[in-house]
Amino acid sequence: MAQPATKIPTAPTWDLESIFPGGSASKEYKAFRDQLTTKLDNTGQLIDALPEQLNAPARPQWTAAILALQNVLADIELVLSFAGCLTAQNVSDALAHAAEGEGDEYVARWRKFMTRLEALSLRQSDTEWNALLESPDLKGISFFLNEVRTIARKKMPVEKEELALDLAVNGYHAWHRLYDKMAGDLREAFEENGEVKQLSMGQLATK
Helix, strand or coil: CCCCCCCCCCCCCCCHHHCCCCHHHCHHHHHHHHHHHHHHHHHHHHHHCCCCCCCCCCHHHHHHHHHHHHHHHHHHHHHHHHHHHHHHHCCCCHHHHHHHHHHHHHHHHHHHHHHHHHHHHCCCCHHHHHHHHCCCCCHHHHHHHHHHHHHHCCCCCHHHHHHHHHHHHHCHHHHHHHHHHHHHHCEEEEEECCEEEEEEHHHHHHC
């Protein structure tokens, strides 16, 4: 009969250097975030320039704005995921926490753009909206866009939704970051093979 394992194998580790070399101080990571700020500015301009009336001539503009929103969200997710990995690796990494805070600001801006798009989408007829979603570039995300339009009917007016998003950056999201840092700072003594080590709660959980 096989003997039960007495030692937990080493956990796999991610290769963050392959994404942005240099960790939280990475010049490439900083440049990526700077480019993302410019992308957000450009996306906001596309949203602000959307024709009020959705029709055949306006469809290319609507399609470009929606695709820009989708593209910039992917970049925001990369910024947040990388910062999350860095803080999980070292909870005291101040630059990583700062980047995570930047990421929350990006999300708030993106959601404000989405709020404007949602409000504008509600003014369009179902016929024109469905014609837009028949575009080859949007057909693959038509379920998501329809869901967004449906949820938009239950939301507050645009100006109130935008205020809530602004307040969330330094309220709800900031509290979440603070909680994660405080929880990550917790350490407890653990004796193994005659040696006492200070382990995090996550490390203790694997024991």
